[in-house]
Amino acid sequence: MKYLKRALKIIFGLLLVLAIVALIFIIVDKNNTSYLNINNIPNSSKNSYLITNINIVPMSNDTILSNKTLFIKAGIIEKIDDSISIEGVEIIDGQNKYLSPGLIDMHTHLWDKQELGLYLANGVTTVRNLWGYSMHLRIKENLDNDKIIGPMFFSSSPKLTSPHDLGDDKVQVNTPEEAKKLVIEYKKRGFDFIKIYAGLKDDLYQAILKQSKASGISIVAHPSREIPYLNQFHSQIASIEHSEEIVQQALDYQLDSLKVEPVIQKFVSTNMSFCPTLTGYYKIFEMLEKGESILKTEPVHYINPLIQKVDSKVQYNRWANEKINNSSVTKNIYQQHQFHLYVLKKMHEEGVNIVCGTDAGIGITAPGYSIHQELAFYKDAGMSNFEALKTATINPTKTHKEFAQMGTIEIGKLANLIVTPNNPLKNLNVLSKPDWVMVKGRKINKTTLNEFVDNAKDRSNLLVTAFRYAEYMLVEK
Structure with missing residues (x-):
């Protein structure tokens, strides 16, 4: 019985050490990914915009809607027209670029x-x-x-x-x-x-x-x-x-x-x-x-x-x-x-x-x-x-x-959008380097x-990933 108690203490101690190490790595990893926290993204509180002077690639049809204005309200495409007047909303000049669905x-x-x-x-x-x-x-x-x-x-x-x-x-x-x-x-x-x-x-x-x-x-x-x-x-x-x-x-x-x-x-x-x-x-x-x-x-x-x-x-x-x-x-x-x-x-x-x-x-x-x-x-x-x-x-x-x-740029759709300097329907490669991206109306x-x-690039989260995979093995298997 004495040996059993000692063995249990050792096992408990090892588990405690592993839990502490895992917690440390998770905290470090959380700090390393804090740049993704919504509060650290410039203007992340905004999800309503008026985008002017933009060429729209709607993807509902094989066409370009030239020089349009698009109103996004609370992350949803509210209106698309030649000209829209809305007070109290930040205006983004599209600079004659191309707006495509994300x-x-x-x-x-x-x-x-x-x-x-x-x-x-x-x-x-x-x-x-x-x-x-x-x-x-x-x-x-x-x-x-x-x-x-x-x-x-x-x-x-x-x-x-x-x-x-x-x-x-x-x-x-x-x-x-x-x-x-x-x-x-x-x-x-x-x-x-x-x-x-x-x-x-x-x-x-x-x-x-x-x-x-x-x-x-x-x-x-x-x-x-x-x-x-x-x-x-x-x-x-x-x-x-x-x-x-x-x-x-x-x-x-x-x-x-x-x-x-x-x-x-x-x-x-x-x-x-x-x-x-x-x-x-x-x-x-x-x-x-x-x-x-x-x-x-x-x-x-x-x-x-x-x-x-x-x-x-x-x-x-x-x-x-x-x-x-x-x-x-x-x-x-x-x-x-x-x-x-x-x-x-x-x-x-x-x-x-x-x-x-x-x-x-x-x-x-x-x-x-x-x-x-x-x-x-x-x-x-x-x-x-x-x-x-x-x-x-x-x-x-x-x-x-x-x-x-x-999937499309239409009224009622989510404002998941990407802006490129050139027309992707002429060159798909422009999509690989967007000027900016929008998810649910939040501009990045x-x-x-x-x-x-x-x-x-070359991130150092190997052990954190290993701990998460170990969790997968314990929970799912």
Whole structure:
């Protein structure tokens, strides 16, 4: 008994020390991200403006509304006209620049608050996080309550899969009854969507579908390898993710234009939204092509430091070893990327609702920056600038009811806006460096956006991220 008491004291002492260390790191991290506090943002108390002399890219139509005036009241677009007279409202001279809806990245993995600033600096005013846990609910609450500045934030639940699909990044579900309880719990906790993953078996899949419908929460699907691809289209699913999963699951790694046609037609007949995440896959080719030096390139410096160590480096080593054993792997990956573009072109021609997502936050796919590469790929697939920009603005509003008030510049819509010196419908690249950004009517100037970028580069929050991931393991697993 004496030894047991001593052991318990030692364990308690270690737990106390760990709790104190964790608290210290969290306090330090809070101080390091204080620049995102709403009170530290210039003019953050204002969300009503009159913007004059501005060219509007409405995205409801392929047009430019030249030299307009726009009235924003309490974060909502109240009026658009040639001239508007409102007393007592600050006037912003648009200087004949271009006003576009803020961009929406529909497939991200967010690891820390610093990434919120990176998204804004790249014109992204809404993100859909697709691997949720407690940290994300706290961030979402702070954003919704205007305690911190950042893009509008929507998060899925943790990733649900079957017991045989191992990995600490997923929640292994054992029975349909457990699956139903998790859906109910995740909805109650405040997650916006349910995320299902690659190892999910049909009995669990059906249970999640049924309970999600009963609970009124939609599903985002990473297609399961345990269910035929064409059997995974259901009205409760908001979108299906990843071009590579079409090749690897539906086509069994065959780049076959004939065999992919039934897949495309299934998207058409079910009105299913598709999120290609071309950038995440293309980064494999970049690693193979450029070698280890790519880990030291500028965009990678903006990836969370823990991810750089446990994912970026691991992914690079995996593909570097593959290249040693298979000299044709670089060519094969590039050919599959080209096939992804072909599939996307055909989907676009058939009217599939394509939503822009990048898989940002894992591997070497940097938050914020990746959306501009993704949009460039859509142009490679044959889209016009307007058609590509639709995937990151109006198309997501057709995917989730929660996004209905975004995506276009129209009366009654949220003032989630970006201003660029030139017309994005002529050159999408201008969107990567906005002059200023607005979220829910709060204007963030260029100086502040630059500070967001500077504060996120090579940040030193590795241990804080590790503590938060440990929390995820304790709470969700």
